[in-house]
Amino acid sequence: MTGARAVTCPSCGGSIEIRAVGYTVTLACRYCGSLLDVANEDVRLITAYRRAAKNFAIMPGARGTLFDVEWEVIGALRRRSGDAVWQEFLLFNPYSGYRWLVAADGEWQFGTMLLDRPEEDGRSVSWRGQHYVLDDNAEIETVMVIGEFYWRAARGDKVQGATFANGREQLSRETSADEVTWTQLIPITAEWVSEAFTVEQRHMPRPPRPDLTEGFRKAPGVAEGDLGNMFLVALAALLLILAVQVLLSGPQVCADGRATVDVGGATTIHRIGTVEVRRPWQFVTITVDSDSFTNRWVDLDYSLVNRQTQQSVDAYGLVEFYTGTDSDGPWSEGSHQAETLFSRVPRGTYDVFVDVGAHGWPSDPVPGTVDPQNPWGHTDTVALWFRSCTGGFSWGMFWLMAALLFSVPGLIFWWRHQD
Amino acid sequence: MSKRMTLFTAWCALLVVLSAVSSWFAWTPFSDEERPSSSSSGYYRGPTHK
Amino acid sequence: MENLTCPSCGAALPVRDPGLPYSTCAYCQTLVRRGAGKVEAIGTVATLPADVSPIQIGTTVDRDGIAATVVGRVRWGWSDGSWNEWFLRAADGRAFWLGEAMGMYMLTSEYPAVTTVPAIQNFAQGNPMARDCTVKAGGKWLTASDIKEAECLGSEGDLPFPALPGRTMTNADFRNAAGDALSVQRDADGTTAWLGVWSDLAGLKPGNLRQIEGWTMPKALA
Numbered sequence: 130m131t132g133a134r135a136v137t138c139p140s141c142g143g144s145i146e147i148r149a150v151g152y153t154v155t156l157a158c159r160y161c162g163s164l165l166d167v168a169n170e171d172v173r174l175i176t177a178y179r180r181a182a183k184n185f186a187i188m189p190g191a192r193g194t195l196f197d198v199e200w201e202v203i204g205a206l207r208r209r210s211g212d213a214v215w216q217e218f219l220l221f222n223p224y225s226g227y228r229w230l231v232a233a234d235g236e237w238q239f240g241t242m243l244l245d246r247p248e249e250d251g252r253s254v255s256w257r258g259q260h261y262v263l264d265d266n267a268e269i270e271t272v273m274v275i276g277e278f279y280w281r282a283a284r285g286d287k288v289q290g291a292t293f294a295n296g297r298e299q300l301s302r303e304t305s306a307d308e309v310t311w312t313q314l315i316p317i318t319a320e321w322v323s324e325a326f327t328v329e330q331r332h333m334p335r336p337p338r339p340d341l342t343e344g345f346r347k348a349p350g351v352a353e354g355d356l357g358n359m360f361l362v363a364l365a366a367l368l369l370i371l372a373v374q375v376l377l378s379g380p381q382v383c384a385d386g387r388a389t390v391d392v393g394g395a396t397t398i399h400r401i402g403t404v405e406v407r408r409p410w411q412f413v414t415i416t417v418d419s420d421s422f423t424n425r426w427v428d429l430d431y432s433l434v435n436r437q438t439q440q441s442v443d444a445y446g447l448v449e450f451y452t453g454t455d456s457d458g459p460w461s462e463g464s465h466q467a468e469t470l471f472s473r474v475p476r477g478t479y480d481v482f483v484d485v486g487a488h489g490w491p492s493d494p495v496p497g498t499v500d501p502q503n504p505w506g507h508t509d510t511v512a513l514w515f516r517s518c519t520g521g522f523s524w525g526m527f528w529l530m531a532a533l534l535f536s537v538p539g540l541i542f543w544w545r546h547q548d
Numbered sequence: 549m550s551k552r553m554t555l556f557t558a559w560c561a562l563l564v565v566l567s568a569v570s571s572w573f574a575w576t577p578f579s580d581e582e583r584p585s586s587s588s589s590g591y592y593r594g595p596t597h598k
Numbered sequence: 599m600e601n602l603t604c605p606s607c608g609a610a611l612p613v614r615d616p617g618l619p620y621s622t623c624a625y626c627q628t629l630v631r632r633g634a635g636k637v638e639a640i641g642t643v644a645t646l647p648a649d650v651s652p653i654q655i656g657t658t659v660d661r662d663g664i665a666a667t668v669v670g671r672v673r674w675g676w677s678d679g680s681w682n683e684w685f686l687r688a689a690d691g692r693a694f695w696l697g698e699a700m701g702m703y704m705l706t707s708e709y710p711a712v713t714t715v716p717a718i719q720n721f722a723q724g725n726p727m728a729r730d731c732t733v734k735a736g737g738k739w740l741t742a743s744d745i746k747e748a749e750c751l752g753s754e755g756d757l758p759f760p761a762l763p764g765r766t767m768t769n770a771d772f773r774n775a776a777g778d779a780l781s782v783q784r785d786a787d788g789t790t791a792w793l794g795v796w797s798d799l800a801g802l803k804p805g806n807l808r809q810i811e812g813w814t815m816p817k818a819l820a
Contacts, residue, residue, distance in 0.1 A: 133812070134648050151649020152700060154679040168679045170647060198816055223650040223810050224799055224819055226701025244702060244796040245777035264550070279700050281678055308743065355553050362553075366560035370567040377571035410574040426593050444580040451595035462595045472579035490594045523571075525578020530567050537556055 136167060139174045148203045149221045153277040157181070157204075159189065162275065164283055176283065182207065182273040184332040186232050187218055189276035193325030195239065195317070198225050202326065204276030207334075210267045210290065215334045219278060227279065229312060230322065232334055237322045240301070243311040247293070247300055254293050254300060256313075261293035261300050269303070356545075359538035370530050374522055378412055383518040388485055392425055392509040393493030396486035401515040404433070405478045412521030413471040415446065415481065420512045421465055423452050427511055428486045431469055433479040442479075444469050448513070451490055470521050481517045604628055605639045614655070614669040615687045618756040622670075629753075629760055644763045646673055646752035651698060652799060652819075653684050654808035655755045659696065661705060661802050662795065666694050670755030674748035674767070685757055693758070695792050696802075697781060703802060704771075704779045706794030709735055713791050718782055722789035727770040733780070735793050740772035740780045759787060 133146040136156070143160035147153050147167055154168040155175070162178035185205045192201045204219035215233035229240030247256035252263040269290040274282050289304045292314075299314040322328060386401025404413060415431055426449035433442040450463035487510075494509050570576065602611040606628040611621055613632075621630045622643050629641045657668045666686035673682055681699035688694070697704035712718055712735040721727045731742040746769050753761035767785035773796065781792045800818060807819055 149650060149701075151647065151651060151680065151682070168677075169675060199814060221701070222816075223701075223813055224652045224807065224816050226798060242700075242702075244798065246773075246775035248775060279679070355550055358553065359556055362557055362560055366564055369564050373564060373568045374571045377568055378574070408574075410572075412574045412576075428593075442581070446580065449593070453595070469580045470576070470578075471581065472576045473574050488593065521574075523576035523578055526567065526570060526576045529577070530563050533563055534560060537559065 136172045138163060138165065139172060140177045147277055148201055149277060152279045154279060155282050156277045157274045159275060182275050185275065186216055186328050186333045187326045191326045195321065195325050198222055200228060204278045206271050207273035208269050209272050210269045231314065235333060237317045237319055238314040239317045240312045240314045243313055246311060256300060259295050261295045263291060264294040265292040356538055356541060363534040363538060366534055367531050374527060378520040378522060381518050381520040383516055386515045387513060389510050389512045390485045390487045392487045392489050392511060396484050398482055398484050400480060400482050402481045402517045403478065404481060404517050404519055406474050406476050406519055409476050410473050411519050413474045413519055414521035415469045415515060415517045417446060417448060417467050418514045419448050419465045422511050423450055424490045425511060426488055426490065430484040432482045433471060433474060434482060435477045435479055437477060442471055442474055444471050470523060487511045602637055604630065605637055615756045617691060618758055620760050621756045622754050629762060640760060641762045643761060644752040646754055650810055651682055652807045652810060653698060656806050658805040659802040661797065664688065664694060664705065670757040672753045672757065672761045673751040675751040676746040676748045680751055703797050703799060704781065704794060705797060705802060706779060706781055706792035709791050709793035713789060718791065721770065721782060722784060735780050738774060738778050740774045740778055742770050742772050744771040
């Protein structure tokens, strides 16, 4: 009794050998690619195609020895998940059954279908005392078939494929409408495969183009569970950044000062304290509080003047507060407080000066007129209290970091929910 | 841990280190030194309320 | 009973298992019933379709205390394929089935106790078996994974029933995480349940395997 059975393709008339006679139910003609039902004696055409796929790394019919067993490649599949495309080869030996050879990203794996089932526990499984963690979970589509198969293989077949990893060993779970199959995949060197079979290197699936955003977006399989963790990690990092910024900006030493300025008058210069920067570089923060004026603004030009070098570091502050009434009712705008941050102030002792100019809105008050807001006021003045401190907290930096941290999970979230 | 989670954690760690370094050298892209001062003419003062 | 001949063609009929009533003549495919001292032809079985099964009549297996020899086979076909059921006898007279599909094997012995389970009784009364139906057999929980309507495609050797063309049965396979197997078969004669294990060929410690043309038998199995 011969091992192979010859059939004639009803589509192209070509003569094809069935190798796993008795097991094979579907055959993709090597000449025209047509899908044939060979489960029974009569050969039926399932789907006619015009051309068979040729560009597989190993073509069906090749024989080779792996793990001391001679295998014949009897079928080949090209499969796709997202942008990843790879090839799977069905190996057959009548005494040893079926095995898989998987070529992806230039690497090879040898697969054995499991007769027992791993115990599933959420995102990990255990099998024969080993623990495997979920690595990938995505839909897999078969885009091309050639050769013979013991199931109803066809182009366009879709299964949900999950991969669980323990080191370089993997368990793959494929779930279709009909059944769940588990396969153990172990790495095998390209040299071994090349020694066993003739491998057409130019038809090997190419490693996907490195595309970080794609990997982050799709990351087949991790898609489901890690987004929440990413937000948590981002939040933890932001809290750490907050603590680091506060701790590394000290020590904080403060000096108080005050000034009173006429509204509408010329700018006046006041010395409002002395600060000493003891570190090579430090922030200096000046906060100002004013009395409760309305419809005034106060321009504040600060200068930190180094006592030794007389060099100055300048920064700017503004206090403004306005009220009014419009069709929506009364409104107010501004604040009686302002904070000014100096960055990169070198070591040294600094006198703090401020050049203050106060003005009225919409125009400066005319001297001698009675201000209805302050009818008994002698002159229209604004009182200011200053506090100059070494150290400081850059809210701008903080929010920049927050944006950089949360943009990654935020973008993934947006990508995932836009369709 | 997945590959992208590892990458993301590394990114977070990088940002923490960056913020520590910038804080130590008192550097920030958002200080008040470079804002327009009162001397610059034509700068509007008053409420932006409409 | 020692020197039986085929009533149809006169060829010698080897008696592999005197306890089995049905035997197929290897030359003319005549199905023979052996009674008390007489032999009668009751039909012609279909020629077995070719396959590359490594099992043949005379193959021995040895697993989990089961040491038995293959004495007959039925080939069953269903809408999406076909499989072999090999019938085995141990020296002590116990009977086993060895199911063969997709290069894997299911070695089972009869386990009548499970037929009293309501789900199996319901199936035995002609009702469909629900997939994912879970039953307990031999202290193990097993889940129905595969239910097939099958038709006899051919047979050979000695068998406990007449495997004539057109004979049909419904087969429900149960399995579990540990690799246990339960096969419940319903046909015109009734419903039987068979409990055992899934195995690869090497795990059966087989002897006297068939030599398949074009293939070398692995040393471990030869």
